Amino acid sequence: MEITPLPFDRELNLQELLTGVSLERLGGILKALLGGDFRLVGADGRCLLGSEEPYAQPRRAEIHHDLDLLGQLESASADETRLSATAAMIELMLRLSARYHMAAELHIETVHEDFAALQQKHAALTESEARYKALSGELEARVREQIKIIESAQRQLYQAEKLASIGQLAAGVAHEINNPIGFIRSNLSTAQQYVSKLGALESVMQTGNMSQFQSAWKEAGMAFLLEDFTALLGESVDGADRVTKIVSDLKGFSNVDQAEAEIVDLNDNLRFACNMLAGQTRDRVELVMELGILPKIMCLPGHLNQVFLNLLLNAAQAIADQGRIEVRSEVAGSEIHIRISDNGCGIPEKNLDRLFDPFFTTRQVGSGTGLGLTVCRDIVQAHGGRIEVKSKEGMGTTFTVILPAG
């Protein structure tokens, strides 16, 4: 604001009241009215208009405005009447001028006041805007911070989820391996006895006495021993093969984090995941597999194993004591459909929409992270596929993993 307002009601002098009036024109008019030279003099004696030189014996008329004597009109030639009439006309003009001045300056004063108020408001607004900006910046930073925390917590939970399923897996595997290792071990100790028996026969054989050797052979039951030895070795080889298979299955899992894409037949992954599950649930869950012929696809098998295992574990957990899980695979158009169905407890309708939400779990606190299905969905989506679910409470649930076949 350039204009600094002056008080509108201040006392105005003659010079101020004449601003805005063309002095040249006024001079010409006064000269004509007064019939010659004149002087318009302010209260301080300064000449504002007309002849600079004072007259020797002038006629004077006072110029008043609002009780104040503002100046004099002097003339050497005009008569009294003309001079006082002219002075009265100047007073009239000054009143109009004062009226305008006061109104204008009052207007400026109020505008200035309004403007100052606006500026204050603006400053206050700017300040609050800055505060909000800072606040929102802070908030964003805090949100980012929180997201980081949540993401890292999610990662940790995801790891925990994986570890939990791997832990379950390990328990099952230990059980699976324990059985063949057990009978291999007992077979081996039997084999040790058989070998020592054979060792004893050798000394008899060294004598070269055939009949003595034959009777010792019979006595030692060598016919049975050889038969049994062959059988137990065969059994042990089978057992060792079983352990080898379990170990190679385990390898399929242990390379989950080595995200190497491979071309695989998903049926192999399904079989392997079912084997994992079977070890833990054989006594209470009947596992039925109906695997169709599938085209091989490029995928991250370790990750898909995790998906199938998670779905199978969920299915097994839905079954309270005895039940059945069916695993089917087939090609449908350009898609591979893998269905994992159980006849367990089913999922309440109200939970269906939230099933894949992170941290949504119906399990006891501490026994489920609520990330299992989230992870499944993420992995399947990363493969360009989707997961569908159908469920009826008390009847069972079917999850369908749909992946592009090409």
Next chain:
Amino acid sequence: MAEFDEVNRKITIKLVYYGPAQSGKTTNLMRLHDLLAPDLKGEIMTLETQNDRTLFFDLLPLGFRTPSGWLVKLKLFTVPGQVAHDATRKAVLSRADGVVFVADSQRSQSVNNAESFQNLEENVQRVGMDFSHMPLVVQFNKRDLPEAQIFSEDEIMQRWSQTPWPLVFSSALVGEGVRETLFKLLEQVYPALDRLFGLQQKHGVGQQAFISAVLGD
């Protein structure tokens, strides 16, 4: 705040008529112009809109010369009463030495009176004056209206008796009470001026003389 002009030997005093729209502030000034006969009386300057409502202010200058040869000039202003003109009201009020609050006696106007009085109190503080020490007279105008339309004097007295300000009943239209209102205000304004400028001591003007000179008794 009264002005003291050593060069022109002049003391200028500002009095303001405040109040709700159409309570009779301009009429007060018109009547004073007609009734008073001070040494010096200027013409009324009115700045009004076409429908007779004050837009900026009205101004009536009154004055007298002291025995010491000084000019004492009183400028009586009115403010625009309409709510919308608050900034103008505030500017006119600033630097006032005393205020007359012109209230409308009509029952229908009691809310407007109250709001305007509150607005006066706020604006006095906004322009940096002390409301509790400011010379103020409360005038209840329009007593000439039918009794049914207006609050009775008793009702008004009851309501205002607890306040420290003099109360005057007037009919500005008829000319009753306007002089008395100014008289009561000058009674309050004089002591402050005397303290500031030594009216009695330096200029030989006592309170009686001061009031008489302004009213022209």
